[in-house]
Amino acid sequence: MPATIKDVARESGVNISTVSRALNHGYGVNDQTREHVIAVAARLNYRPNRIARGLVTGRSHSLGLIVSDIRNPFFAEVARGAEDAARTGNCDLVLCNSDLDADKQMQYVQSLLEKRIDGIMMNSVSMLSREQQTQLAGSGVPIVLLNRPASNHTFSTVCADNESGGALAARYLLGLGHRRIAHLTGPRQHGNLSDRARGFVRALQSAENPVQPIVLHGKFNFDGGAELARKLLDAHPDVTAIFAANDVMAFGVVQAALDRGLRIPEDLSLIGFDNIEFSVVVHPPLTTIHQPKYEMGSAAVDILLRLARDKSKQIPEHRRLGVELVERQSCQQRNSGELRLPRGRQSHR
Amino acid sequence: MPATIKDVARESGVNISTVSRALNHGYGVNDQTREHVIAVAARLNYRPNRIARGLVTGRSHSLGLIVSDIRNPFFAEVARGAEDAARTGNCDLVLCNSDLDADKQMQYVQSLLEKRIDGIMMNSVSMLSREQQTQLAGSGVPIVLLNRPASNHTFSTVCADNESGGALAARYLLGLGHRRIAHLTGPRQHGNLSDRARGFVRALQSAENPVQPIVLHGKFNFDGGAELARKLLDAHPDVTAIFAANDVMAFGVVQAALDRGLRIPEDLSLIGFDNIEFSVVVHPPLTTIHQPKYEMGSAAVDILLRLARDKSKQIPEHRRLGVELVERQSCQQRNSGELRLPRGRQSHR
């Protein structure tokens, strides 16, 4: 139905190859005929068939993004960053939701490969079997892993600097005068979360007056945060500050604190991680470590586009993105905190 | 690099057309050779090039989704529903963020058309010029409008039943015994919001003891909700229940109420609209009208797939999806409410 390059060629009295050259680079075609061809193409409302072009050029000008669930605000932000970058790179983005299911993930990859996608971004590859991973690596298409630390893999990675994020939180709480500090986090196996924990603990321990935080592991969702907070407040009612491994856990902490009549930040300072959109609207607005989600998406696309440009050098690239502290209203100076606590407890390691 | 159909043909000693038939429908090819071809294809790890196939079949097996911003949880949910449905329909989804910019929107449409996409879903077409709209309609590709009421357009639509949603909220508040009721909503031009308002007002007026609500118009975001609530509470401190046109506005109302020391639901009942994910985690958990966002996405894809299936009958389809009340903790029975109010005020229309 739509006009093809043949129509334009016939209508403007030249060969289709001339039309192609005139419309694309314009090199090797007379200025006059080029303008004429362009005019005719505009008049016929000609739109090049990109999939026909893709057949011969071998590039589809689309990128795949496989996330666990786009409803997760984190991935929505990543997706937005990726989409904007893809668009400026003249590509479009096909979206896949894997639900962290390994088979589903591989099916998506296969489907994307069949479309000869130019590159794939995915947020997790951990649960893939060894065989699946090598299959992925041998597929020939550039792949960048989101939110995964650099490794010796054949894949590129984009990751926030979780460790310095943890350190940032630690120094902030220390600066506010807190000494009885806890960290609520997810399972030990979780790479990013344990990086945050490591950065946090090390910064506390290497302070001039070293502090040994209480670290509790649990589920890293809303309920997990609430549950860990209850457990913590039962065992250590004297803690004055909590660092939650992510904002959603922090919301759970708010819930648990509220249930006990504890006010935030008056009775308990709280700092999260991620800076998801709703941490500003929740009450009190949450102080947190901002993770550059948007930038992760755009950085991943940048890598993919570079890799797609020169097929020759396919060396993986690893980018670690900086994080920053966003100060809102869930933390408070603890001037008198030390005085109220018995000395013996403070030196407790 | 990857194996092509020719490789399979050569390797299995048959013609490429036989390979194609064997791998696709299997009709017209001997069982024995078919199995042989399939085995060879599997051995060579053959993956059909879908873009080559698309060239001849004319179908790309991908659908376009243009939303204003995927970071909006509403659209993330819609996108998820659309993606799931697309996947079961053997299509994939390309994601576009328009920021409600008309030009950007048209650029995306053009880009999608160049890829010979099978159908397009978009969430707003209101700001497009008349010319752009006819251009859209004449593009030949099925289009379904998200969250737009049915109209005489040439486009299909999918929309929640906003009017009965408003009525649902009204009957619920009446049932709780409220008589001094307000509705905070967006600008009058906004179709969906005015539908909600109409349903709400009509249900209140047609009750056995008719009630005339206070209706205030403003911005339909967090700040707008807070601002309208302040204005309302200044002018009508006796209101006992508020229906906010969407959940985000409701969050603004919570904020404003908190600032005045009003407790929800003890002092003020509050009901929202949308049932966004965070209405359950906010405090208090928000009673709201659930909008079938996921279903909107999947319904849109259903329409598109049907329209793409038989190109002959391209009559637009309009679906209105049911809403339902989700009862949480932001509303409360108002037994004594009527008794405390002077009679004169109640009959005020």
Add this chain to the structure above:
DNA sequence: CTCAGATTCGCAAACGTTTGCGACACTTGG
């Protein structure tokens, strides 16, 4: 005027499929 070089453009192959049509062999009913 001539001829080399540059410019402009057409021809045709190629990308990897699908599919209508015809060739051929095999079955089957008369």
Add this chain to the structure above:
DNA sequence: CCAAGTGTCGCAAACGTTTGCGAATCTGAG
């Protein structure tokens, strides 16, 4: 044994581009 039908498969065109190569024309210096 023959004709018609059926099953199986190959041939080649088509989808709409891009691009290497060569032909034709033009330019300008000698």
